[in-house]
Amino acid sequence: GIQVEQSPPDLILQEGANSTLRCNFSDSVNNLQWFHQNPWGQLINLFYIPSGTKQNGRLSATTVATERYSLLYISSSQTTDSGVYFCAVGEYSGGGADGLTFGKGTHLIIQP
Amino acid sequence: GAVVSQHPSRVICKSGTSVKIECRSLDFQATTMFWYRQFPKKSLMLMATSNEGSKATYEQGVEKDKFLINHASLTLSTLTVTSAHPEDSSFYICSARDSGRGYEQFFGPGTRLTVL
Numbered sequence: 001g002i003q004v005e006q007s008p009p010d011l012i013l014q015e016g017a018n019s020t021l022r023c024n025f026s027d028s029v030n031n032l033q034w035f036h037q038n039p040w041g042q043l044i045n046l047f048y049i050p051s052g053t054k055q056n057g058r059l060s061a062t063t064v065a066t067e068r069y070s071l072l073y074i075s076s077s078q079t080t081d082s083g084v085y086f087c088a089v090g091e092y093s094g095g096g097a098d099g100l101t102f103g104k105g106t107h108l109i110i111q112p
Numbered sequence: 113g114a115v116v117s118q119h120p121s122r123v124i125c126k127s128g129t130s131v132k133i134e135c136r137s138l139d140f141q142a143t144t145m146f147w148y149r150q151f152p153k154k155s156l157m158l159m160a161t162s163n164e165g166s167k168a169t170y171e172q173g174v175e176k177d178k179f180l181i182n183h184a185s186l187t188l189s190t191l192t193v194t195s196a197h198p199e200d201s202s203f204y205i206c207s208a209r210d211s212g213r214g215y216e217q218f219f220g221p222g223t224r225l226t227v228l
Contacts, residue, residue: 031215041150041203041222048216086155090215099146099158099171100207100217 002027002091006103013077014111021072021106023087031090032063033100034072036083043086046072077110084108113139116208118220125196126228133191133223135206141186142208146217147179150203162189196227 003026013019025032034046047054047061049070054061058078063070074081084107088100115138125131135145143164148156160181161169168181178200180192189208193200203224207217 031217033216035219041205041224043156043205043219045216045218048214050215088156090217099148099161100156101158102155104155 002029002089002101004087004089004101004103006085006087006106008106009104010107010109012109012111015077015079017077017110019074019077019108021074021085021087021108023070023072023089023103025068025070025087025089027068027091029065029089029091031088031100032070033088034061034070035086035088036081037086037105038083046085074108079110079112082108082110114210114213114218115139116206116218116220118206118223120223121221122224122226124226124228127197128195130192130194131196131225133193133204133206133225135189135191135208135220137187137208137210137218140208140210140212142189143186143211144209145183145189146207146209147181147189147191148205148207150205150222152203156205159191193225196225198227201225201227 005024032050035043049063051065058075060073084105086105088102119134145162147159150156162183164183170176183189205222207219
């Protein structure tokens with residue numbers, strides 16, 4: 001099956017700093033999503049971005065499908081940005097939409 | 113839009129009993145729903161894909177007789193953990209795909225199962 005690698009596994013930053021999270025995947029995908037998991041376990045959809053670039057406030061993401069990687073940018077970090085960020089990909093098998101394969105996540109801590 | 117709910121949010125049961133978890137798409141129809149499992153401080157693992165009106169497709173290593181999935185309508189899928197054991201304790205999360213929005217999946221808030 002498809003492999004998903006996220007880096008770095010852990011990241012500690014001061015409030016106001018910028019950060020870049022990376023997601024590498026091993027095969028072609030028809031779905032790539034970035035999530036933030038809050039302390040209660042809820043997965044918050046950040047981006048649906050199988051290709052291209054999107055921006056939403058302080059967050060932006062870019063996926064280069066031909067090179068099989070995606071980047072999540074967080075600018076002017078706030079303490080509320082702390083948590084685990086997951087990248088997940090889906091590959092179309094031809095028999096219907098498959099479930100997502102998740103990376104191991106990046107644990108981000110923003111210190112005041 | 114694209115809200116998914118789960119019930120219950122938390123359940124504690126005795127070993128040997130069965131537990132049913134509901135996943136509902138509140139404002140869209142979901143022909144396909146998915147069930148995931150997450151162990152503490154770990155990533156999410158896909159358990160099965162649930163298609164409305166047909167049998168679920170289970171991932172390798174997931175016991176279909178233990179984790180019964182029913183997708184009886186376009187807005188409801190259920191996961192029943194049968195004869196639960198302590199090792200079944202985990203965080204179970206469902207997701208749903210709105211066919212009108214491509215392949216994007218929307219996740220429920222999860223159900224924390226503790227088996228004593």
